[in-house]
Amino acid sequence: MQQADVLHVLKSILSRPTAPFHEYAVRDAIRELLSECSHVTVTEDAFGNLVARYARGGAGNGRATWAFGSHMDHPGWVRSVEGASEPPAAETHRRHGGFTFLGGVPAEYFASPVLRVFGDFAMWDLVDFEARDDGTIHSRACDDLVGCAAIVTMLRALERSGTEAECCGIFTRAEEVGFVGAVELARRWPLSEGTIFVSVETSVAVGSAVPGWGPMCRVGDRLSIFDHAATSALLSVAARRGLPVQRALLDRGSCEASALQAYGIRTAGISVALGNYHNCGPDFRIAEESVHLADVEALVALLAAVVEDLPNGPDDSGSGLRERFEARVARHSPYIAATTKHFGDPPSPV
Ligand SMILES: [Zn+2]
Known part of the structure; x- marks a missing residue:
């Protein structure tokens, strides 16, 4: 059931076209998919970011502790706009047939662009969705x-499942050009002060992280380290539930958690390993990106488990670390007693 729904939702959303500032088709898919949920209320802020609030029972008392955020855009071609800053001379490869490319892709990939046009924007002409x-x-x-x-x-x-809890899904615009939607969101933060924003992303696997071995709990990105208690909460829920998760500093890129944290919002991050990041395939060829379905399934299970197990948020007392350290000190008390004579007296004068 869960896998069937993951695939259904993936296909429904990934088959919609998108580009920075042109996220309306994805927004509509999200609204349609959530319209089947009578306990989810979807609102849109002044900039067009979506906030979907799930509330059932009295658990949340009108305050969502967890807000899971993702962005609805992807690097792509947008119809050139008069007055917008033109690409500098060194970046003229980002212009093609009346479109300007927005997003991080190295120049080597623009040798002979093939575009698929959707009105005021275009994407690389690639497969929209394929489950292998x-x-x-x-x-x-x-x-x-x-x-x-x-x-x-x-x-x-x-x-x-009828879970009695409260949480939010946040879907932002224009992340790929520098967190524009996230900044607009942070400026008019619509949730309570203690809410934790968990950036849900796809990222290049770094260090010992392996694609297919579970989502990566992102302790930080290229710009920031995220909230310790929130990060520990994600990891401890995964451990308790037996869900695969990999702990990693994903510092090859940055994510919206850094942007929101800069505005004083507590953040954490979780990512699925991404192949062909930003469509950059081998030999400087543009290609489809890829993820492992099992990683996405584990991610969905973990997000739901976090809401179910910790509806009121993480344990801010230090995640039990202090107790563990205290117990270790107590265990070594005989050694302390046996050596105090060497440390107890003040040093003798030279
Ligand atoms: Zn990206």
Whole structure:
């Protein structure tokens, strides 16, 4: 059931076209998929970011502790706008047929662009969604539509299971040009002060993280380290539930958690390993991005478990670390007693 819904939601969202500032088709898919959830209320802020609030029972007291956020855009071609800053001379490769490319892709990939046009924007002409027998999903835009799909599936799962809790899904615009939607969100933060924003992303696996071995709990990114108690909460829920998760500093890029943290909002991050980041395939060829379906399923299960197990947020007393350290000191008290004579007296004068 869960896997079928993950696939259904992935296909529904990933097959919609998107680009920075042109996220309306993805927004509509998210709204449609959540319209089946009677306990989810979807609102839109002045900038067009979506806030989907799940509330059932009295658990949340009108305050969502967890807000899971993803962005609805992907690097792409937008119709050139008069007055917008033109790419500098060294970046003229970012202009093609009346469109300007927005997002981080190295110049080597622009040798002979093939575009698919959707009115005022265009994407690389690639497959929109393909689920392969080897358990991988391939798409022109996994980043970050997979994150959007994971959050939507999680909200649908809470609805189906009748979970009494409160949490939010946040879907932002224009992340790929520098967190524009996240900044607009932070300026008019619509949730309570103690809410924790968990960035749900796709990212290049770094260090010992392996694609297919579970989502990566992102302790930080290139710009920031995230909230310790919130990060520990994600890891401890995964351990308790037996869900696969990898702890990693994903510092090859940055995510919206850094932007929101800069505005004083507590943040954490979780990512699914991404292949062909920003459509950059081998030999400087543009290609579909990819993720492992099992990682997405584990991510959905973990997000739902966090809401179910810790509806009121993380344990801010230090996640039990202090007790562990105290116990270790107590265990070594005989050694302390046996050596105090060497340390107890003040040093003798020279
Ligand atoms: Zn990206």
